[in-house]
Amino acid sequence: MPGLTALLIGSLIMTGPHGSFAPEYVALGDSYAAGVGTSGSTGQCGRSPEAYPSLYAAQQHLVNAHLAACSGAGTADVVNDQLGDLTPATSLVSITVGGTDVGFSDVMTTCVLSGDEACVDKVRQAEVVIDGPLGDSLSSTFQAIHAKAPNARLVVLGYPHVVEDNGPCPLSTDKRRALNEGADRLADVMRDRAVKAGAVFVDARPAFAGHGYCGREEWINGVLFPDVSGSFHPNAAGQRDGYLPLLAG
DSSP states (O other): OHHHHHHHHHHHHHHOTTSSOOOEEEEEESHHHHTBTBTTOBTTTTBOTTSHHHHHHHHTTOSEEEEOOOTTOOHHHHHHHSOTTOOTTOOEEEEEOSTTTTTHHHHHHHHHHSOHHHHHHHHHHHHHHHHTHHHHHHHHHHHHHHHHOTTOEEEEEOOOOSBOSSSSOSSOHHHHHHHHHHHHHHHHHHHHHHHHTTOEEEOOHHHHTTOSBTSSSOSBOOOOSSOGGGTTSBOHHIIIIIIHHHHHO
């Protein structure tokens, strides 16, 4: 009776060995959620077993976990390309997104290679997007997730300060101040739109405090060579000790 056997196996996977519902987890977002910046990051999307969603799935022994996050993904990419694993049975969705929309890579490149004025100006350009279209883009993304997974708990994990305010650093004080002010404004918009969508916003800034680039114990990479894509992204410690407790807590 192969059909009955398959049905029983499928039922066991969905309910778990003791008859309780097995949680179905889907991780969405950009390079921060995919794990770019860790040694395990591979493929076009840069997905890594060291990324916080993968660590969470392993920690919780989840049999139904899907890592859909991808490097370079903005809110539109999440909606268009990452929602395929969502179903009414999905019980948890996590997402980190918005950095690509505001030009994070371009901002950091400018601040590393150019002077203070150019860096500050590039951050201000990003803030125009943060205070403008980003909010509606986030709201639309959260609504699309809820439509596909109406029973899921949606956890929106924010971004840390990528660089410490004080101490010796290749980046000037003015650059660091501008970058962190921009991160603060981004966090405010992410929190506001997450709460309005009925999601949970988790602020990454307190967890990473003291551990940004130029900190004593860095959880954020500096400039990496030859693959610069992981620059100013969480390293393995940042994913494990910074982000994972935020999702698991």
